[in-house]
Amino acid sequence: MHFGLTEEQDMIVSTVRSFVENEIYPHEAEVERTGEVPNDVAQAIKQKTIDLGFYACNFPESVGGAGLSHLEFALVERELGRGSMALNHFFGRPQNILMACKEDQIERYLTPAIRGEKMDALAMTEPDAGSDVRGMKCTAKRDAGDWVLNGTKHFISGADHADFVIVFVATGEDDTPRGPKKRITTFLVDRGTPGFTIRDGYKSVSHRGYKNMILEFDNCRLPDAQVLGEVDGGFAVMNEWLYATRITVATMSVGRARRCFDMALNYAAERKQFGQQIGKYQGISFQ
Numbered sequence: 001m002h003f004g005l006t007e008e009q010d011m012i013v014s015t016v017r018s019f020v021e022n023e024i025y026p027h028e029a030e031v032e033r034t035g036e037v038p039n040d041v042a043q044a045i046k047q048k049t050i051d052l053g054f055y056a057c058n059f060p061e062s063v064g065g066a067g068l069s070h071l072e073f074a075l076v077e078r079e080l081g082r083g084s085m086a087l088n089h090f091f092g093r094p095q096n097i098l099m100a101c102k103e104d105q106i107e108r109y110l111t112p113a114i115r116g117e118k119m120d121a122l123a124m125t126e127p128d129a130g131s132d133v134r135g136m137k138c139t140a141k142r143d144a145g146d147w148v149l150n151g152t153k154h155f156i157s158g159a160d161h162a163d164f165v166i167v168f169v170a171t172g173e174d175d176t177p178r179g180p181k182k183r184i185t186t187f188l189v190d191r192g193t194p195g196f197t198i199r200d201g202y203k204s205v206s207h208r209g210y211k212n213m214i215l216e217f218d219n220c221r222l223p224d225a226q227v228l229g230e231v232d233g234g235f236a237v238m239n240e241w242l243y244a245t246r247i248t249v250a251t252m253s254v255g256r257a258r259r260c261f262d263m264a265l266n267y268a269a270e271r272k273q274f275g276q277q278i279g280k281y282q283g284i285s286f287q
C-alpha cells in the first residue's frame with residue numbers, strides 16, 4: 001500500500017507553495033505595517049487564483065469548482081497556512097455549506113461565490129455563545145409570512161468584504177428530557193438588507209489585516225427564499241458541510257508552524273554569537 005502523495009497531489013502542493021511565496025509573501029510587510037489589505041492587491045490575488053483554476057477549489061467540478069478531494073484541499077490549506085491570513089482570504093474558498101443552495105439561490109449565491117463575483121462570510125458565534133452554539137440568543141420569528149431577525153453575532157471573519165452572510169439563528173425551542181433545546185435555521189443575508197449592519201470587531205493579537213466583525217440584526221426582515229436548507233434544519237446543514245473545516249483549520253495551523261520553524265531554522269543558522277552560529281549551541285540545536 002502506498003501512503004505517499006500522488007504526482008498530481010505533489011503538483012498541487014508545489015503550485016500553491018509558489019503562489020504563496022510569489023503572490024502573498026511580497027505584500028505581507030505592508031499588511032503587517034498598516035493592518036489593511038490594499039484593494040488592488042486583494043483583487044490581483046483573487047484574479048490570479050481564478051486564472052490558476054484554484055478559486056473555490058473546495059467545490060465539485062459539477063458546480064464550477066476544481067473538484068479537489070478532502071485530502072487535496074487539506075494540502076492547499078496547509079500551504080496557504082504559510083502566508084498572511086488577510087491576504088490568503090482572497091485565494092477564495094467560499095463556505096462549502098453553499099452546496100445546500102436550492103432553486104434560484106444557486107444563481108444568486110452559489111454560482112457567483114464560486115466565480116469570485118460575490119464573497120461570503122459565515123456567522124454562528126455570539127458574545128454569549130461560542131463553543132456552545134445552541135446557546136445562541138439571535139432569533140428569527142415569523143411575522144406576516146416573513147422572518148424577522150434580531151440579535152448580535154461577533155468574531156465574524158471576512159464580513160468586512162462579504163456581499164452576503166450565512167447566518168445561524170434560533171427559530172424555536174424543543175422541550176427535551178435534558179432541558180430546552182434550540183432549533184436552528186440558516187439564512188442568507190445580503191449586505192445592505194434593512195435592519196442588518198456590519199461593524200468593526202475587536203483588535204486581535206495576530207492576523208493583522210484579517211478582521212473580525214460584529215453583525216447586528218435589528219428587526220431585519222427576510223422572506224422564506226433566504227432560508228438555506230430547511231427551516232429548523234440548521235444543525236443538519238452544519239453537520240453535513242461544516243465539520244470538514246475542522247481538518248482544514250488544523251492543516252492551516254500546520255502550515256503556519258512549518259513557516260515559523262523555517263524562519264527559526266534560518267535565524268539559528270545565520271545569527272552568530274561568541275564567534276559561531278547560535279544553532280551550534282546545544283540549547284538551540286536541540287530545538
Ligand SMILES: Cc1cc2nc3c(=O)[nH]c(=O)nc-3n(C[C@H](O)[C@H](O)[C@H](O)COP(=O)(O)OP(=O)(O)OC[C@H]3O[C@@H](n4cnc5c(N)ncnc54)[C@H](O)[C@@H]3O)c2cc1C
Pocket residue numbers: 122123124125129130131132154155156157158212
Ligand atoms: C481567527 C478566528 C476567526 C473566527 N471566525 C469566525 C467566523 O467567521 N464565524 C463565526 O461564527 N465564528 C468565528 N470565530 C469564533 C469561534 O468560532 C469561537 O471563538 C469559538 O467557537 C469559541 O468560542 P469562544 O471564543 O466564545 O470561546 P468559549 O466557548 O467561551 O471557550 C473558552 C474556552 O473554554 C473552553 N471550553 C468551552 N466549553 C468547554 C467544554 N464543554 N469543555 C471544555 N472546555 C470548554 C474552550 O475550549 C476555550 O478554551 C472565529 C474565531 C477566531 C479565533
